[in-house]
Amino acid sequence: MKKFFIPLGIFLVLVAFLAIGLKRNPQEIPSPLLGKPAPLFSLNTLDAGGVKFGPQNMKGKVWMLNVWATWCVACRDEHPLLVALSKANQLPIVGLNYKEVQAQDAPAGRQLTPEEKLRIARERSAVWLQRLGDPYAVSVFDLDGRVGIDYGVYGVPETYIIDKEGVIRFKTVGAVTLETLQSQILPLLQKLNAS
Amino acid sequence: MIVEIGHFALILAAFVALVQGVLPLAGTMNGHQRWQALARPAAIVQFLLIAFSYGVLTNAAVTDDFSVKYIAEHSNSLLPVQYKVASVWGGHEGSLLMWVLMLSGWTLAVALFSRTLPLAMVARVIAVLGFVSVGFLSFILITSSPFERLLPAALDGRDLNPLLQDPGLVIHPPMLYMGYVGFSVAFAFAISALLSGRMDAAWARWSRPWTVVAWIFMTAGIALGSWWAYYELGWGGWWFWDPVENASLMPWLFGTALIHALMVTDKRGGFKAWSVLLAIGAFSLCLLGTFLVRSGVLTSVHAFASDPKRGVFILIFLALVVGISLTLFAWRAPKATLGGKIALVSRESMLLANSVLLVVATGAVLLGTIYPLIIDAMNLGKLSVGAPYFNAVFVPLMVPIVFLMVPGGIAHWRESRGKELGRQMRWPALAAVLAAAVILIFSERGTWLTAMGMALAAWVVVGLLVQIVARVQKPGRIPLSFWGMHLAHLGIAVVVVGITLVKGYEIERDVRMGLNDTVSIENYSFELVGLNEVNGPNYKAMRATVNVTKDQKPLEVLYPEKRRYFSSAMPMTEAAIDAGPLRDLYVSLGEAIEGDKPQWSVRVYYKPFVSWLWYGAILMVLGGLLAVSDRRYRKSALSAAS
Numbered sequence: 001m002k003k004f005f006i007p008l009g010i011f012l013v014l015v016a017f018l019a020i021g022l023k024r025n026p027q028e029i030p031s032p033l034l035g036k037p038a039p040l041f042s043l044n045t046l047d048a049g050g051v052k053f054g055p056q057n058m059k060g061k062v063w064m065l066n067v068w069a070t071w072c073v074a075c076r077d078e079h080p081l082l083v084a085l086s087k088a089n090q091l092p093i094v095g096l097n098y099k100e101v102q103a104q105d106a107p108a109g110r111q112l113t114p115e116e117k118l119r120i121a122r123e124r125s126a127v128w129l130q131r132l133g134d135p136y137a138v139s140v141f142d143l144d145g146r147v148g149i150d151y152g153v154y155g156v157p158e159t160y161i162i163d164k165e166g167v168i169r170f171k172t173v174g175a176v177t178l179e180t181l182q183s184q185i186l187p188l189l190q191k192l193n194a195s
Numbered sequence: 196m197i198v199e200i201g202h203f204a205l206i207l208a209a210f211v212a213l214v215q216g217v218l219p220l221a222g223t224m225n226g227h228q229r230w231q232a233l234a235r236p237a238a239i240v241q242f243l244l245i246a247f248s249y250g251v252l253t254n255a256a257v258t259d260d261f262s263v264k265y266i267a268e269h270s271n272s273l274l275p276v277q278y279k280v281a282s283v284w285g286g287h288e289g290s291l292l293m294w295v296l297m298l299s300g301w302t303l304a305v306a307l308f309s310r311t312l313p314l315a316m317v318a319r320v321i322a323v324l325g326f327v328s329v330g331f332l333s334f335i336l337i338t339s340s341p342f343e344r345l346l347p348a349a350l351d352g353r354d355l356n357p358l359l360q361d362p363g364l365v366i367h368p369p370m371l372y373m374g375y376v377g378f379s380v381a382f383a384f385a386i387s388a389l390l391s392g393r394m395d396a397a398w399a400r401w402s403r404p405w406t407v408v409a410w411i412f413m414t415a416g417i418a419l420g421s422w423w424a425y426y427e428l429g430w431g432g433w434w435f436w437d438p439v440e441n442a443s444l445m446p447w448l449f450g451t452a453l454i455h456a457l458m459v460t461d462k463r464g465g466f467k468a469w470s471v472l473l474a475i476g477a478f479s480l481c482l483l484g485t486f487l488v489r490s491g492v493l494t495s496v497h498a499f500a501s502d503p504k505r506g507v508f509i510l511i512f513l514a515l516v517v518g519i520s521l522t523l524f525a526w527r528a529p530k531a532t533l534g535g536k537i538a539l540v541s542r543e544s545m546l547l548a549n550s551v552l553l554v555v556a557t558g559a560v561l562l563g564t565i566y567p568l569i570i571d572a573m574n575l576g577k578l579s580v581g582a583p584y585f586n587a588v589f590v591p592l593m594v595p596i597v598f599l600m601v602p603g604g605i606a607h608w609r610e611s612r613g614k615e616l617g618r619q620m621r622w623p624a625l626a627a628v629l630a631a632a633v634i635l636i637f638s639e640r641g642t643w644l645t646a647m648g649m650a651l652a653a654w655v656v657v658g659l660l661v662q663i664v665a666r667v668q669k670p671g672r673i674p675l676s677f678w679g680m681h682l683a684h685l686g687i688a689v690v691v692v693g694i695t696l697v698k699g700y701e702i703e704r705d706v707r708m709g710l711n712d713t714v715s716i717e718n719y720s721f722e723l724v725g726l727n728e729v730n731g732p733n734y735k736a737m738r739a740t741v742n743v744t745k746d747q748k749p750l751e752v753l754y755p756e757k758r759r760y761f762s763s764a765m766p767m768t769e770a771a772i773d774a775g776p777l778r779d780l781y782v783s784l785g786e787a788i789e790g791d792k793p794q795w796s797v798r799v800y801y802k803p804f805v806s807w808l809w810y811g812a813i814l815m816v817l818g819g820l821l822a823v824s825d826r827r828y829r830k831s832a833l834s835a836a837s
Contacts (some may be wrong), residue, residue, distance in 0.1 A: 004529055021569075022507060
């Protein structure tokens with residue numbers, strides 16, 4: 001009675017696909033920006049007296065762009081890993097603080113001015129980074145989220161690796177895990193640094 | 196210290212579960228009555244141990260013990276106490292603990308309410324449940340212990356996900372888990388029938404009430420989830436075809452098919468292998484759902500922290516349970532005797548068609564759910580399958596299923612005469628044609644789809660009236676299960692009306708509103724008259740005041756909110772709904788829009804008959820309850836055992 005084996009057969013095929021699926025990561029969304037030059041920007045940094053910063057300042061270096069915000073829970077998860085990475089001096093990490101100040105932060109009936117927003121964002125990030133450690137070589141503020149749109153940010157956190165020529169080589173959505181770091185980011189880094 | 200004792204109790208429970216699995220089963224093979232008799236006490240001890248362990252975790256949540264990592268991650272000292280209790284199932288580890296608690300609870304119920312069953316049968320069923328429990332307990336103990344300590348203890352917890360801080364959602368997961376886990380009982384009965392090699396009508400009769408109870412919980416759980424999504428997510432949608440929703444819909448569809456197939460096995464001795472296969476399938480889909488949700492292979496709105504290690508574990512468990520079951524099926528099922536021949540026009544043939552359609556519909560949902568995964572596995576790229584696929588495939592499959600509810604109920608067992616059947620169906624048919632005509636002729640926005648939906652609903656309602664009238668005219672007491680079946684079928688008709696009218700006539704406006712702006716939909720108008728900040732126990736909110744008028748007469752004041760919880764800073768939408776039996780008015784507050792004059796994006800929806808979706812679900816649940824409270828089950832279990 002071969003027909004009684006049909007359910008088992010269907011199930012085995014299903015299991016095979018599920019097993020392969022386990023090795024994949026649905027969060028690695030292929031970005032149309034992969035292999036394209038990183039969009040340029042010029043944003044205020046954490047240092048109130050400092051000059052503006054953009055990808056153009058990183059020419060000739062392999063670097064990481066980490067999109068974060070103090071309100072993002074998953075950012076807290078990945079943060080220790082980033083701190084460890086920065087301590088190991090593997091590559092400069094640029095923190096792009098994304099939409100730190102949200103509409104609800106405004107007092108009722110009044111909008112915050114861009115200057116006020118920047119001040120609040122600086123204060124909050126400074127406290128956060130002081131408490132949890134500061135892995136960032138430079139921290140910049142994308143208050144209105146325009147740079148985020150250029151980069152196609154789906155959700156916070158997101159992480160990009162950009163090579164010496166300013167081309168995006170890697171992107172991951174969601175918290176960076178030790179596994180992604182070891183299996184993908186570090187090998188890529190070696191390759192990019194060698195070239 | 197008490198937390199460690201809770202952990203220890205769980206480890207003990209795993210060993211007890213192992214004993215509960217191995218010894219009674221061995222007893223049925225070598226004929227040792229004493230080994231078989233171990234099943235019941237083992238089930239009781241296992242339940243007590245797990246309940247203790249669950250109580251310990253709940254206690255840690257209520258007393259704000261943030262030295263427990265799980266509590267620190269899912270609770271907060273400011274959280275109202277009912278949500279502290281709920282935070283126990285607010286995350287992966289705790290919800291699994293709740294899962295095994297329910298599994299042991301169902302096992303306990305089998306142990307207690309099976310006095311009339313032969314000992315060997317009980318021993319097998321409890322043993323199978325014991326093995327399932329071993330799998331889940333070791334999953335918790337190895338990969339997902341909720342009892343891990345956090346040293347040094349956190350000052351305060353990270354808080355329960357604000358989306359979950361809602362009365363509807365507090366009971367949604369327990370209901371759904373009761374359903375998921377409940378299908379394990381039907382599964383255990385089926386495996387036990389395969390093991391004994393006796394796939395007679397008796398096992399079908401015994402598993403029927405258990406299956407219906409599991410189905411009731413599942414129906415309630417799905418409906419609650421849909422209701423919650425409707426008023427909490429702020430989009431006014433009630434079903435998103437999200438992988439996790441699909442994970443609950445698939446076993447529900449299979450369970451529905453199983454309930455109907457078991458009826459044939461019980462009454463006519465047919466469909467034996469088919470019923471067994473459906474029982475295995477329903478539980479397998481529950482396990483598959485667990486895998487899809489917890490392993491992170493698919494992205495979903497129900498984001499559980501995903502961990503590949505967990506995925507591997509569940510996949511191995513799934514492969515073992517389902518692989519062994521289906522092998523057993525392939526080996527033993529051919530021995531099942533076939534029931535009597537099925538005539539083309541008979542209740543059996545309709546029920547067969549119905550369950551095949553339900554299985555096909557499940558297959559379609561499964562395909563859509565894992566299609567992204569398959570495409571990715573074959574290196575063809577990444578994609579997601581959205582609502583258009585599901586609507587296009589699912590709706591055409593549901594139409595014949597709903598259609599068959601009428602002839603299936605009217606037709607006789609064994610064989611029905613086509614002519615007679617046709618005569619009884621003329622009133623339902625007339626009602627269907629009338630309903631469709633009304634929509635097409637009198638409704639401006641009426642489409643063929645709307646007409647078909649209303650025709651189906653009228654067909655079912657008048658169809659069941661015809662059946663009730665025919666039954667009442669016949670002599671004899673009408674069993675409760677008869678009313679139960681018709682109530683549940685009426686529930687389906689009510690859901691069909693809800694879906695049809697909401698899809699056909701809803702009006703959605705996404706607008707920008709400043710103070711004193713007005714939006715009109717039909718004869719309702721909505722005026723934004725105020726925006727205030729309000730403080731909740733653990734959040735701050737911007738609350739809008741919206742005056743609703745109907746035909747210029749004041750009707751209602753709605754207060755949609757945008758909440759910001761202290762712990763996560765993720766803004767949450769609290770829609771304000773003026774619900775009614777014929778229509779809901781739905782207002783939700785979006786983002787603030789910067790400009791010279793402050794404006795807010797506001798969603799204003801008019802949803803006709805949307806509440807009928809949940810009324811229908813309530814009717815289905817009530818129908819199920821009536822069916823299981825039928826005296827027949829208790830009596831026939833007695834007579835079958837003797």
